[in-house]
Amino acid sequence: MNAHFNTLRVRWAGPAVLTVLFGLAVTPRPAVAAAPAAAVAAATRTMALPCYQEAIAYIDAWIAYIEAWRDYENTLPGGTEQEIMDSARRLDQAATAVGTAGWRLVKCLAPLSSSGPIIP
Amino acid sequence: MKTLLLLAALAAVTAVTAVTACDRRTSPTENGARAVTGIVELRFGSLTERYDLRVERTDQGFAPSLTPIGGAHPPGRGLLGLAFVRPDAGAGDPFVIPTPQGTVTTRLTYRPLGPWHVLDRAAVSVAVPQLGAGPEFTVAVLEPRLVR
Numbered sequence: 315m316n317a318h319f320n321t322l323r324v325r326w327a328g329p330a331v332l333t334v335l336f337g338l339a340v341t342p343r344p345a346v347a348a349a350p351a352a353a354v355a356a357a358t359r360t361m362a363l364p365c366y367q368e369a370i371a372y373i374d375a376w377i378a379y380i381e382a383w384r385d386y387e388n389t390l391p392g393g394t395e396q397e398i399m400d401s402a403r404r405l406d407q408a409a410t411a412v413g414t415a416g417w418r419l420v421k422c423l424a425p426l427s428s429s430g431p432i433i434p
Numbered sequence: 435m436k437t438l439l440l441l442a443a444l445a446a447v448t449a450v451t452a453v454t455a456c457d458r459r460t461s462p463t464e465n466g467a468r469a470v471t472g473i474v475e476l477r478f479g480s481l482t483e484r485y486d487l488r489v490e491r492t493d494q495g496f497a498p499s500l501t502p503i504g505g506a507h508p509p510g511r512g513l514l515g516l517a518f519v520r521p522d523a524g525a526g527d528p529f530v531i532p533t534p535q536g537t538v539t540t541r542l543t544y545r546p547l548g549p550w551h552v553l554d555r556a557a558v559s560v561a562v563p564q565l566g567a568g569p570e571f572t573v574a575v576l577e578p579r580l581v582r
């Protein structure tokens with residue numbers, strides 16, 4: 315057994331191991347930097363979820379409607395007739411925009427809910 | 435023995451023929467349905483728009499047409515491709531799409547009508563952390579009928 319271990323004690327073994335360790339230490343590692351938050355957000359916005367862009371458009375239109383509704387409610391108490399008419403018109407336009415965006419979203423999702431082939 | 439085998443073979447052939455005939459009887463082509471009509475109602479907040487719907491069965495599939503009722507806006511060309519009629523009911527599970535602003539949830543339900551399934555209701559709801567939940571957007575097909 316001792317004779318077997320002695321066969322491993324060769325003259326070049328020590329320098330060889332040291333060379334490998336030194337090589338590993340000085341080899342540059344690929345940079346793994348943390349992605350900035352803005353880049354992550356941008357990637358999230360453009361990710362390839364089905365109908366993701368339609369959902370984004372819908373929620374944008376929906377938020378605009380909520381803002382138009384609040385504007386309308388604020389105008390009602392002391393607003394002039396013209397101001398009230400203007401805010402009512404903006405509310406109507408915002409609701410129409412939600413309708414269009416919602417229709418597009420439903421149209422995009424309908425084929426995905428099928429359990430079989432969709433015939434257009 | 436030979437006679438018995440012959441009788442068994444004859445019975446098997448008869449059964450196969452009967453099953454095939456039943457299948458053909460329930461197929462859309464022999465059902466005679468050519469189209470679906472109804473009223474499409476679109477609702478959101480104070481907005482209500484209605485359209486006369488007619489979906490023709492063609493060789494290529496289903497071809498919908500919408501005619502505005504009252505003061506409804508004419509539907510854009512891009513909106514006509516909505517699958518109002520289709521061959522199956524679908525899974526029925528809601529689609530939940532998270533976005534940076536909030537979450538959009540859409541549920542589509544179809545109901546059987548003759549050989550096909552017609553859109554019963556599509557509802558889109560939104561949950562925004564700062565604003566909470568607001569009005570739903572819905573598209574419904576009312577009074578769907580088969581045209582033979």
